[in-house]
Amino acid sequence: MPELPEVESAVQRLRTAASGKKIAKVSVLHPALKRRLSPARARSLRGARIRDVERRGKHQLFHLDDGRVLHAHFRMTGDWLMGRADDELPRFARATIDFTDGSRVVLEDPRALSTLDLHAADAPPELGLGPEPSDPALTAAFFHAALSKKRGPIKPVLLDQRVIAGLGNIYAAESLWHSRISPETPASSLSVAQVRALLAAIRRVIKRATGTRYTDSSVSRLAVYDRVGKPCRRDKTPIERIVQAGRSTYYCPTCQR
Numbered sequence: 001m002p003e004l005p006e007v008e009s010a011v012q013r014l015r016t017a018a019s020g021k022k023i024a025k026v027s028v029l030h031p032a033l034k035r036r037l038s039p040a041r042a043r044s045l046r047g048a049r050i051r052d053v054e055r056r057g058k059h060q061l062f063h064l065d066d067g068r069v070l071h072a073h074f075r076m077t078g079d080w081l082m083g084r085a086d087d088e089l090p091r092f093a094r095a096t097i098d099f100t101d102g103s104r105v106v107l108e109d110p111r112a113l114s115t116l117d118l119h120a121a122d123a124p125p126e127l128g129l130g131p132e133p134s135d136p137a138l139t140a141a142f143f144h145a146a147l148s149k150k151r152g153p154i155k156p157v158l159l160d161q162r163v164i165a166g167l168g169n170i171y172a173a174e175s176l177w178h179s180r181i182s183p184e185t186p187a188s189s190l191s192v193a194q195v196r197a198l199l200a201a202i203r204r205v206i207k208r209a210t211g212t213r214y215t216d217s218s219v220s221r222l223a224v225y226d227r228v229g230k231p232c233r234r235d236k237t238p239i240e241r242i243v244q245a246g247r248s249t250y251y252c253p254t255c256q257r
């Protein structure tokens with residue numbers, strides 16, 4: 001599932017492919033997407049120019065020159081494919097954006113859970129996101145104060161996009177391993193020193209992620225995620241898996257306290 005680094009990588013490719021270009025046609029191909037972006041609304045995009053593409057958390061915002069915002073989210077398996085308007089469509093094409101220069105961006109998504117929504121100029125999307133990990137205003141003291149208000153163990157709290165934007169299941173687990181914090185530690189009980197270590201680990205993990213298409217295809221780089229039974233990279237203890245809030249958590253029971 002794409003997390004912040006993968007979405008950032010997608011946005012960078014998209015920015016190169018689409019910024020400054022004028023939309024010739026938007027086609028919505030999947031019924032679930034058509035319910036969000038009707039054919040009439042898709043037609044209304046014709047002639048609009050893409051001013052810039054922005055990432056916020058795992059969200060992608062196409063800022064149009066008329067002030068409207070096209071909001072995309074990959075959810076599980078979405079991605080952009082860049083090509084020409086006369087290319088054959090890939091099997092899992094869900095929407096296409098054709099530009100007046102003959103180029104095309106395709107939303108490809110085997111599981112078809114990606115979303116596309118169009119927001120009017122006077123009604124920008126309300127994403128309800130917490131700070132980006134890279135935000136200098138996100139200090140250890142600020143993060144500690146935010147975590148001290150949360151109930152429950154730290155791992156599910158890290159997935160709450162209102163607390164910190166962009167983390168998903170993989171990098172939350174990885175960050176906890178790097179900062180030696182048990183995923184079961186109550187978020188509100190972490191010391192400022194632990195939160196400082198956690199924040200540093202989150203920043204390191206995200207920076208190091210290459211942002212290849214799917215993190216899952218490069219799990220060999222990861223410390224704990226999807227490594228149940230394999231030796232901890234610090235102390236050789238077999239990595240364990242627990243389920244928290246319906247999601248798998250991988251951790252080392254020895255060095256994460």
Ligand SMILES: [Zn+2]
Pocket residue numbers: 232233234235236237252253254255256
């Ligand atoms: Zn360990």
